[in-house]
Amino acid sequence: MIYELVVGLETHVELSTKSKIFCGCTTAFKGEPNTHCCPICIGLPGTMPRLNEGVVQYAVAAGLALNCKIAEFSKMDRKNYVYPDLPKAYQISQHDKPLCYEGHVLLSNGRKIGIERIHIEEDAGKLIHQGGATFIDYNRGGVPLIEIVSKPDFRDVEEVVEYLELLQLTMRYIEVSDCKMQEGSLRCDVNVSVMPKGSSKFGIRTEIKNMNSFNNIRKAVQYEMNRQIDILESGGAVTQQTMRYMADVGVTEPMRGKEDAHDYRYFKEPDLVNIYVSKEQVECIASKMPELFSSKLNRYVNEYRIPLEDARLLAEYKNVAKFFEDSVKCARSEQSYKNCANLILSVIFSKFNSEEEKEIFNISVSSEEMFKLLSLQEEKKISNNMAKKTLEKMLETGSKVFDIISEADLQGVSEDRLLEICNLALNENEKAAKDYASGKDRAIKSLIGFVMKQTKGRADAALAERILKDIIAERKF
Amino acid sequence: MIFELNKLLKSKKVSAKELAKKYIEAIKREDRRLNSYVYLSEEFALKCAEVVDSKLRNGEDISILEGLPFTLKDNISTEGLPTSCCSKILRGYVPIYDAFVWKILKNENSVLLGKTNMDEFAMGSTCETSCFGGAKNPHNVNYVAGGSSGGVASAVAAGLAVYGLGSDTGGSIRQPASFCGTVGLKPTYGAVSRYGLVAFASSLDQIGPITTTVEDASLVFDEISLRDEQDCTCLGAKEKTFSHIKDNISGIKIGVAKEFLNLADEDVKKSVSLVINAYEKMGAEVEYISLPSCEYALMVYYIVACAEASSNLGRYDGIRYGSRVSSYTNFHDMICKTRSEGFGKEVKRRILLGTYVLSCGYYDAYYKKAHMVRSKIINEFNDAFKCFDVILTPTTPTTAFECGYSAKDPVSNYKADICTVPVNIAGLPAVSVPCGFDCKGLPIGFQIIGQKFHESKILNVANKFEEYTNACYVKKVTGGYPYDI
Ligand SMILES: [Zn+2]
Numbered sequence: 001m002i003y004e005l006v007v008g009l010e011t012h013v014e015l016s017t018k019s020k021i022f023c024g025c026t027t028a029f030k031g032e033p034n035t036h037c038c039p040i041c042i043g044l045p046g047t048m049p050r051l052n053e054g055v056v057q058y059a060v061a062a063g064l065a066l067n068c069k070i071a072e073f074s075k076m077d078r079k080n081y082v083y084p085d086l087p088k089a090y091q092i093s094q095h096d097k098p099l100c101y102e103g104h105v106l107l108s109n110g111r112k113i114g115i116e117r118i119h120i121e122e123d124a125g126k127l128i129h130q131g132g133a134t135f136i137d138y139n140r141g142g143v144p145l146i147e148i149v150s151k152p153d154f155r156d157v158e159e160v161v162e163y164l165e166l167l168q169l170t171m172r173y174i175e176v177s178d179c180k181m182q183e184g185s186l187r188c189d190v191n192v193s194v195m196p197k198g199s200s201k202f203g204i205r206t207e208i209k210n211m212n213s214f215n216n217i218r219k220a221v222q223y224e225m226n227r228q229i230d231i232l233e234s235g236g237a238v239t240q241q242t243m244r245y246m247a248d249v250g251v252t253e254p255m256r257g258k259e260d261a262h263d264y265r266y267f268k269e270p271d272l273v274n275i276y277v278s279k280e281q282v283e284c285i286a287s288k289m290p291e292l293f294s295s296k297l298n299r300y301v302n303e304y305r306i307p308l309e310d311a312r313l314l315a316e317y318k319n320v321a322k323f324f325e326d327s328v329k330c331a332r333s334e335q336s337y338k339n340c341a342n343l344i345l346s347v348i349f350s351k352f353n354s355e356e357e358k359e360i361f362n363i364s365v366s367s368e369e370m371f372k373l374l375s376l377q378e379e380k381k382i383s384n385n386m387a388k389k390t391l392e393k394m395l396e397t398g399s400k401v402f403d404i405i406s407e408a409d410l411q412g413v414s415e416d417r418l419l420e421i422c423n424l425a426l427n428e429n430e431k432a433a434k435d436y437a438s439g440k441d442r443a444i445k446s447l448i449g450f451v452m453k454q455t456k457g458r459a460d461a462a463l464a465e466r467i468l469k470d471i472i473a474e475r476k477f
Numbered sequence: 478m479i480f481e482l483n484k485l486l487k488s489k490k491v492s493a494k495e496l497a498k499k500y501i502e503a504i505k506r507e508d509r510r511l512n513s514y515v516y517l518s519e520e521f522a523l524k525c526a527e528v529v530d531s532k533l534r535n536g537e538d539i540s541i542l543e544g545l546p547f548t549l550k551d552n553i554s555t556e557g558l559p560t561s562c563c564s565k566i567l568r569g570y571v572p573i574y575d576a577f578v579w580k581i582l583k584n585e586n587s588v589l590l591g592k593t594n595m596d597e598f599a600m601g602s603t604c605e606t607s608c609f610g611g612a613k614n615p616h617n618v619n620y621v622a623g624g625s626s627g628g629v630a631s632a633v634a635a636g637l638a639v640y641g642l643g644s645d646t647g648g649s650i651r652q653p654a655s656f657c658g659t660v661g662l663k664p665t666y667g668a669v670s671r672y673g674l675v676a677f678a679s680s681l682d683q684i685g686p687i688t689t690t691v692e693d694a695s696l697v698f699d700e701i702s703l704r705d706e707q708d709c710t711c712l713g714a715k716e717k718t719f720s721h722i723k724d725n726i727s728g729i730k731i732g733v734a735k736e737f738l739n740l741a742d743e744d745v746k747k748s749v750s751l752v753i754n755a756y757e758k759m760g761a762e763v764e765y766i767s768l769p770s771c772e773y774a775l776m777v778y779y780i781v782a783c784a785e786a787s788s789n790l791g792r793y794d795g796i797r798y799g800s801r802v803s804s805y806t807n808f809h810d811m812i813c814k815t816r817s818e819g820f821g822k823e824v825k826r827r828i829l830l831g832t833y834v835l836s837c838g839y840y841d842a843y844y845k846k847a848h849m850v851r852s853k854i855i856n857e858f859n860d861a862f863k864c865f866d867v868i869l870t871p872t873t874p875t876t877a878f879e880c881g882y883s884a885k886d887p888v889s890n891y892k893a894d895i896c897t898v899p900v901n902i903a904g905l906p907a908v909s910v911p912c913g914f915d916c917k918g919l920p921i922g923f924q925i926i927g928q929k930f931h932e933s934k935i936l937n938v939a940n941k942f943e944e945y946t947n948a949c950y951v952k953k954v955t956g957g958y959p960y961d962i
Contacts, residue, residue: 039573045560045798046671047672048708051709080835082791084808088792136796263837265835265836270710270785272709272710273710
């Protein structure tokens, strides 16, 4: 039988608000254990939570970016369970009235992935096992999270990865989270089931907890899917359970049975008041939202005529996209857009050693200077090669365009001057000209070489070649 | 009394230090038989008093509560001073932060004498579930002080503090105040910050004063009822009550809740009838009213309070603070043993009950239904307040219980809260005022219930009774004050 994969995701995203969700402590990653704590986030007797308004705003922004509806009224609930990293023995979360609901994400294959809900909650601390003892670090306790719950709409593991990448990009774009999987600011629980292809009845699912890399998600889902198919093929039934992916051996295994039997005894958090988000507040947040990745991508391809792959690279990081757009803001031609894209992707990106540097995009060239450079290139006052070399120098020294390129340099490559030099080249190398005219194509190279030597390499070689060929044809060598 | 003591200090007839010393001596002398204090902060108190004295020497003015010796119930967080909720599980716990109300009073140089006895985690109505043993009734030590704020009521009645702050979840201020012949004010839910009050049932808990007179209750309430950003359910009082307590009450409409009166003992009924007569003579219009849903208030209370308590008390696991058993095999074993040894019987009973009513499959039948009834009770009160300014009831159906009586029959003990519990369910303010004695010489109190944030009105009505009777019930019960004023 042919089976179809069904996947749903619960994604936890740590919000990058400066302070925690219910107290004033910093949310900074790292820090000595238990130094980002106060009576509230370690749950000392008598303390009370106070909702950080920024968390609601960030979560609403996330909801809007994922096409969700925003609940005018929502509330916080207590999710009761005992674990040493949870100092109050309950997590303040949202149970039946989430802040955002009914959204979706559009994948590149045209499929829509439904978002059931997004709710806000507090993160727990961290257990550190060391030398047979267990220590608790509550620095992470109370860091704000949003949980994004998708519908079971994924039918292929690559869809899962694309969705997560898109989620990551989007959250970074609207600056609500850095979504670093390795630091745990993006974590994922994956619900996996299989059903006969064409069926509309879902199979029994298992939940793989706490996935923290795209690669592991790929492998875990693939493994879990095959495991379930094997069970069904051999006439068995899948057991609904919580699994853990053992990355080192590449298998999934059930977690302790108790995890499934949780009764969280949800009830409304009596220490907090209801959350009301007015239409005006939602509009205000919406009006401050930047253009999102998918819209930029479309624009780059359709408006600027940038090839899709290049457009993706430019739009991926907001700072890169901003530099690109600012630089070509006043440009007139499609060629300038392309030139700009090429210079960024080839020259500027080669200076970066990591994706992080790319994202930060800290360079010593302003978009104004970049525009000047692009204009010279567009007006053919400098060659592509010259543009690259100039940009490299600008990046290294922080100099301005006209500190590097002098008036003389510019004259050296104007079309009139180039014509003069080409004529000179033919006059002084009559043999080469005749060789070319008689069919020895390679002879043109030495002529171009002469021109480049005369212009100290600043001439546009392709243009020089064309001019040389024209003159040879004209003068009938 | 607060007013007079303040004048005494200002006129330098007595120094704050002398005053504090008098109270400390009285505690050392009297409290062995009353057991109202569980922790004495003598050094701290004297230091505060010295600050006040030096201010007075420099000719500076002092505020109304400045330099006055008082006490806090042991569930109000005090930085550097133990806060145990009279539970073994919090043995050794010394908070690192101050409750909002204590911060206000500390800034005013109020002289904290110590922390007073209470039922463990405020669960009880006798003070006897305290791990330190119960506080006794100063009128007769064979009787309980009441609960849960029994220590505060006992101390204030015996003149071991000028006033005290307790907490009231289902009557825990008003009932002991009534048992000990003192005034107890349970403010509107949201009038006084709960920040730093160790939670029992968060949607019902409220901090309030126990004092010897209504005037004092008004003065203390006015100081502590400030808005607090740390407690988003707290709005603070809408006005100062003190300027209203002497307002004329003729023509005021008082509804007497007959269901509650009918439940009361003969002695209590008789006293409350005299109260009604007094009000009629003062020109109030008194009518009997019915609040039929209040019959269900106790059930609602025990479901909601226990549910919230089961969650609030989950944090006592021995990991971060408080006591922890010395031997255990793993995490699970550690918290099991710690909680089994640390919590008393009544607390365990309520945690189990609360866990049960919130459990999957029972939530709708209990917790959800309780909230529906809660709304009904709130509506019934709202309707009553369309016709009446205040509602009058006995504070308790009986006077103080004999020591040891409650342990025998917890359910009948729960029933004794019938008059006070509906007020918490509806989040209303209410004050208990002494109005007589039963045949055994034990104090009787009546309760005035008002609309939300109408503390001025109930204190006004209460104060008028005190004025009318020349506060005879107050003076008679105490008598043992360090300063006869
Ligand atoms: Zn904190």
